[in-house]
Amino acid sequence: xxxxxxxxxxxxxxxxxxxxxxxxxAQDLVDAKIYQSFKEIHRGSELKLAVKAVIEETWHIxxxxxxxxxxxxxxxxxxxxxxxxxxxxxxxxxKELSFSFSDxxxxxxxxxxxxxxxxxxPAEIDPGNYMIPVSFTYQACNDVTCMPPQTITxxxxxxxxxxxxxxxxxxxxxxxxxxxxxxxxxxDDDEDSLAGTLESSGLIISLFIVFLGGLALNLTPCVYxxxxxxxxxxxxxxxxxxxxxxxxxxxxxxxxxxxxxxVGVITSLSGAVFGSLLQNPIVIIGIAAVFxxxxxxxxxxxxxxxxxSLVAKAGGARGGVFGAFFMGLTMGIVAAPCIGPFVIGLVxxxxxxxxxVYGFLMFFFLAVGLGFPYLFLALFSGKIKNLPRAGFWMExxxxxxxxxLIGMALYFLGPLLPKDITEYLLPVxxxxxxxxxxxxxxVANDIKGFRIFKIVFSIIVIAISAYSLVPxxxxxxxxxxxxxxxxQTALDNNxxxxxxxxxxxxxxxxxxxxLTFSDKAVIExxxxxxAFKVDMTKSxxxxxxxxxxxxxxxxxxxxxxFDTDGVEVxxxxxxxxxxxxxxxxxxxx
Numbered sequence: 001x002x003x004x005x006x007x008x009x010x011x012x013x014x015x016x017x018x019x020x021x022x023x024x025x026a027q028d029l030v031d032a033k034i035y036q037s038f039k040e041i042h043r044g045s046e047l048k049l050a051v052k053a054v055i056e057e058t059w060h061i062x063x064x065x066x067x068x069x070x071x072x073x074x075x076x077x078x079x080x081x082x083x084x085x086x087x088x089x090x091x092x093x094x095k096e097l098s099f100s101f102s103d104x105x106x107x108x109x110x111x112x113x114x115x116x117x118x119x120x121x122p123a124e125i126d127p128g129n130y131m132i133p134v135s136f137t138y139q140a141c142n143d144v145t146c147m148p149p150q151t152i153t154x155x156x157x158x159x160x161x162x163x164x165x166x167x168x169x170x171x172x173x174x175x176x177x178x179x180x181x182x183x184x185x186x187x188d189d190d191e192d193s194l195a196g197t198l199e200s201s202g203l204i205i206s207l208f209i210v211f212l213g214g215l216a217l218n219l220t221p222c223v224y225x226x227x228x229x230x231x232x233x234x235x236x237x238x239x240x241x242x243x244x245x246x247x248x249x250x251x252x253x254x255x256x257x258x259x260x261x262x263v264g265v266i267t268s269l270s271g272a273v274f275g276s277l278l279q280n281p282i283v284i285i286g287i288a289a290v291f292x293x294x295x296x297x298x299x300x301x302x303x304x305x306x307x308x309s310l311v312a313k314a315g316g317a318r319g320g321v322f323g324a325f326f327m328g329l330t331m332g333i334v335a336a337p338c339i340g341p342f343v344i345g346l347v348x349x350x351x352x353x354x355x356x357v358y359g360f361l362m363f364f365f366l367a368v369g370l371g372f373p374y375l376f377l378a379l380f381s382g383k384i385k386n387l388p389r390a391g392f393w394m395e396x397x398x399x400x401x402x403x404x405l406i407g408m409a410l411y412f413l414g415p416l417l418p419k420d421i422t423e424y425l426l427p428v429x430x431x432x433x434x435x436x437x438x439x440x441x442x443v444a445n446d447i448k449g450f451r452i453f454k455i456v457f458s459i460i461v462i463a464i465s466a467y468s469l470v471p472x473x474x475x476x477x478x479x480x481x482x483x484x485x486x487x488q489t490a491l492d493n494n495x496x497x498x499x500x501x502x503x504x505x506x507x508x509x510x511x512x513x514x515l516t517f518s519d520k521a522v523i524e525x526x527x528x529x530x531a532f533k534v535d536m537t538k539s540x541x542x543x544x545x546x547x548x549x550x551x552x553x554x555x556x557x558x559x560x561x562f563d564t565d566g567v568e569v570x571x572x573x574x575x576x577x578x579x580x581x582x583x584x585x586x587x588x589x
Contacts, residue, residue: 028056029055029056029059029140029147029150030053030054030055030056030061030138030140030150030152031053031054032051032052032053032054032136032152032154033051033052033154034049034050034051034052034134034154034156035049035050035051035052035170035171035174035175036048036049036050036156036158036170036171037049037169037170037171037175038158038167038168038169038170039157039158039159039167039170040158040159040160040161040167041121041158041159041160041161041167042121042160042161042162042167042484043121043122043123043124043125043127043160043488044121044122044123044487044488044491044566045121045550046087046118046119046120046121046550047084047118047119047121047158048116048117048118048119048175049116049117049118049119049134049156050114050115050116050117050171050174050175050178051076051114051115051116051117051134051136051154052112052113052114052174053109053112053113053114053115053136053138054111054112055109055110055111055112055113055140056140058142058143059110059140059141059142060095060097060108060109060110060140060141060142061074061108061109061138061139061140061141062074062106062107062108062109062138062139062141063091063094063107063108063109064089064091064094065094065107066106066107066108067104067105067106067107068104068106071106071139072137072138072139072149074091074109074115074136074137074138074139075135075136075137075138076089076115076117076134076135076136076137077134077135077137078119078132078133078134078135079133079135082132082133083122083125083130084119084120084121084122084130084132084158085119085120085122086117086118086119086120087118087119087120088117088118089115089116089117090115090116090117090178091109091113091115092109092113092114092115094107094108094109095107095108095109095110096108099143108141114174114177114178115136116175116178117134119132121160123488123491123492123566124491124492125160126160127159127160127161127162128159128160129157129158129159129160130157130158130159130160131155131156131157131158132155132156132157132158133153133154133155133156134153134154134155134156135151135152135153135154136151136152136153136154137149137150137151137152138150138152203361206362207361207362207365208365210362210365210366210369211365211366211368211369211372212369213366213369214365214366214367214368214369214370214371214372215369215370215372215373216369217366217369217370246375249375249376250375251325251328252325252328252371253328253367253368253371253372253375254325254328255325255326255328256328256367256370256371257328257364257367257368257371258328258367259328259367260363260364260366260367260370261360261363261364261367281416284412284413284415284416285413285416287409287412288409288410288412288413289409291405291406291408291409291412292405292406292409294405295401295402295403295405295406295409296402297402298398298399298401298402298405299398299399299402300395300398328371395443395444396441396443396444396450396454397450399441399443400437400454400457403433403437406429407426407429407430407433410425410426410429411426414426414504415503415504415537422504424469426465426468427465427466427468427469428465428469430461430462430464430465430468431461431462431465431466433461434457434458434459434461434462434465435458435462437454437457437458438454438455438458441454475518475520475523476513476517476518476523477498477517477522477523477526477531478523478526478527478531479500479531479532479533480530480531480532480533481532481533482499482532482533482534482547486530486532487499487530487532490530491566494564494565495529495530495564496528496529496530496561496562496563496564496588497529497530497531497532497560497561497562497566498526498529498530498531498532498559498560498561498562498585499531499532499533499534499551499559499560499562500512500517500531500532500533500534500557500558500559501534501536501548501551501553501556501557501558501559501560502533502534502535502536502537502556502557503535503536503537503556503557504535504537506556506557508556508557508574508575509556509557511575512557512559512575512576515575515577515578516575516576516577516578516581519578519581519582521578521582522578522581522582522585525582525585525586526585528585529561529585529588534547536548536553536556555573557572557573557574557575558571558572558573559571559572560572561584561585561588562588563588563589564589569587569588570584570588572584
């Protein structure tokens, strides 16, 4: 029965097409204009296009996926003889309308629409002026009948110029209305990726997945400093009941949640790099100062809480909920260097959505997951203080944590110091502190268990620090400093390409260097690639920002692998071991 209905519908459309083809100017039903992001472009780079189509009132055109096989879908194409190719096409959100000729709603466009596309410039193309023939094909219909399919051809004139020439962006107001973020990893189509998982899940399930991801982030090294800070702070707030400690812990978590929620909103509005604040020297110095200030609290110089008068005016108590909330605000930044693939995926997904409320919710639940264990740490710190002689040895533990916090401050300041100093700063500091704990500090030495712990801890610190001072003979991949000329030469020579985006403040970057890129099998295989490193430690310059945008870099570390055709086949956004990395290299043709 359905087949008969479709047959009669097609016959009706066929008759209508003949009538309207004779008496109606179909091409006037849609007015289209094309915009381009650049007038001049470099070889191997991308060009954004936007087609603004205005559809006549009472008419619509079929969407790119109209839900019925016999309907003509809207399509954007480039002449097959053109050297330029379409990498990605983005149609707007369609409307679902019901018609008598279809058993299901038909997906259509109405009114004014914007269709976006990314065009790839060939890497081997010669400099000069080119014309890109872009065709927009559509079928216009009203509630009764359909017109013949029409094609509007628009020419895009572009000049391919040398890399030495600076280019400027055009039509930014048009492209600001669209999100054409795209990488060869095909984030939107990969059901195994975080973005694919969230896209296919409902809001409640998505928030739960993000919450679990926040819990998992507690396993990253950058979160470790939060543990001594939490124990040290809440350990000094144990005069009240357990319920009071829980409230303090709750405000601590809410502070962290607010920090990440702001990140989510900013990301959804701008798509900015998460953690890019750590590339600003003022922010780096500020974070280091926070670590030093907190370490002074560990040494007993002061108790971290707002003045009692301010707390009392705000209706608080001596417990310091505002202090806990402020600490949470600050500590949310500490985990930024360990951004990890999960958070990069979430940033990419939220930026693509462009919904501030959605971004707020996603990052709020990420932070709640990250901070959830600290509710129990707050309660645990109170229980520790109730143990026999807890106050005595707890002071010694807090002092060790204070030294660790100063070490973290030195670590964050490292990118601002000369590399010759940075290489020796932490090892020398580690040895000095370990010797102090062994021979000068006598606090709680009469407690046998703690004394053994302090001796073992100090010996381990000395061993690691001394090993770090030994001149490195460890081999690594034969990296070259990235430049547009070297990258383009590798493309022209059809070489496989490996690019490592790193930052001095990025702990997973150091893990990749120490454990993955130093593996003999990896080094041997990587010799088949043109290997480049891009230093994103201070990415405030125009050149570094241009490279970041060109490769769509969201955070560090990011490792890109290209095949001989210059196509990105792998995008690594976190630490992977040598075995996994070698498997990826082996699959590249």
